[in-house]
Amino acid sequence: MFRKEIKVLDCTIRDGGLMNKWQFSKDLVKSVYDSCVAAGIDYMEIGYISSSDQFPRPEFGPWKFCAEDEIREIVGDNNTGTKLSVMADIGRINYDDIRPKDESVVDLFRVACYDYQIDKAIDLAHHVMDKGYDATINLMAVSKVNDRALDQVLEDVANSRVKTFYLVDSFGSLYCEDIHSLLDKYRTALPDRTIGFHGHNNTQLAFANTIECIRGGANMLDATMLGIGRGAGNCPLELLLSFLKNPKYRLEPIIKCIQDYIYPLKQNIDWGYFIPYMITGSQNDHPRSAMAWMASEQKDDYLAYYESVVKNKEI
């Protein structure tokens, strides 16, 4: 599939960090960055941007904060074809802590929000745009949003200056036909905006849903190396690149980084397809109870987890 408008965003560090509180070695982060540059990836999302009083250090690693000096230790002035992105959660960043774009190597702020936070998200997006950055809004957990609320969100975004809006399958619960239908709705409501997609792999559909989005006209696609990410993880970057035929992308640097740095993380982090994550995905639930189960002594007692989930549904 070749369409020159398509952009790929690597969020290996940002989403993968949800599994280890962003405690990656500097070597690993540098390798991910260098590989993205060498592979022709359009954006690398290096972490969440949060004000330093929001989370305790050293419990959380540097990519929970994305301080300018720590980003520059990895990327220098980033004179490359790969732009840098950070994700902002509503309420985690003080407006005054955001420096003007000409003092930062960051190019793009992605504002993640729930439907009821859309006004705050648009306000933050406009704020960073006024400081010189690009901005997207990523509406999370759309599988739980009812039609009327979603129409309101889309209308608000249509009336904003935000140029890119993301379809996000936060729980990994959407089937291809759900994706098809939502994307159609997004594109109809926002005909002059770019639509992005961020999937999760609970039911092994993150890559399939990304292809569905490509076919439906989404032009900004999230992926991570070896699919590393929260719970079941994300669309694997190496699969996405093998599908896209745009000659600007190269697979080898990604395979090398996976081999040297990402695959070895599997010794300590259980991301990917595990039965508890599959259960929350197929039930359209937040993965938090599955993540807690996977962090417990009884992680391999899948039946007990399943029974607890079903029992909770019946109450």
Next chain:
Amino acid sequence: MFRKEIKVLDCTIRDGGLMNKWQFSKDLVKSVYDSCVAAGIDYMEIGYISSSDQFPRPEFGPWKFCAEDEIREIVGDNNTGTKLSVMADIGRINYDDIRPKDESVVDLFRVACYDYQIDKAIDLAHHVMDKGYDATINLMAVSKVNDRALDQVLEDVANSRVKTFYLVDSFGSLYCEDIHSLLDKYRTALPDRTIGFHGHNNTQLAFANTIECIRGGANMLDATMLGIGRGAGNCPLELLLSFLKNPKYRLEPIIKCIQDYIYPLKQNIDWGYFIPYMITGSQNDHPRSAMAWMASEQKDDYLAYYESVVKNKEI
């Protein structure tokens, strides 16, 4: 998705055995059988049927042969709602070794063949049908078959008495749109036959492709517990059951069997999503070179494997 015509076939032992030469414990095979019965699975495929002079024992376990007495040790007379299936490869079974149906607990023979073997496959299928069994033909490696050859196969099957014909993604290389197009072709050529689907998970699309087939009208669906199978494995049975809404299926027995018997096999067998399998899938290659790589000392040197594959393509 509820459609009463849909049948699910578990091939955990048959396809999983390709990874360990069918050296499963009797307890494991019994647990898979009992779980299939309890879960309402329509067919359990217990192995390949081969004449005893075709492969050396004890290198190959019992499910490479499927001797009647060894099957009965697991299933007794199989007075259950789950039918029993065996797979036959062309040339591996002597016609005279196949007993009449009234002397066997096997219900279904699935004849696997390449396109150039279709005449032999139809002959074997008719032979077992004449002995009282049901039969399917599973055309392997269709991603390598050209249009003219495929038309010939479909015409031959249309002129046969075989009632079920399988779309098989042997290399895990087909995208959903390939599946859509092939299924359309199969159904047009064989309007009065049942179409089955057997996927492989090299590019994490086995479940997505199975859903695509369900939507396209395929009614016989293969899956394995935790996706165990050759190389990247198959469509996970637990995902398929979570998608199908037919009340006759139950997920708990499958989760329990995975927990007790299948997940522990992961300690010794590397099936599932690994970069070498992803590379053969995305290149539409047979997985044999990836399997050999994964069995070698250099299994984690993904880059060297990728380079060897690309280099071979260039020659």
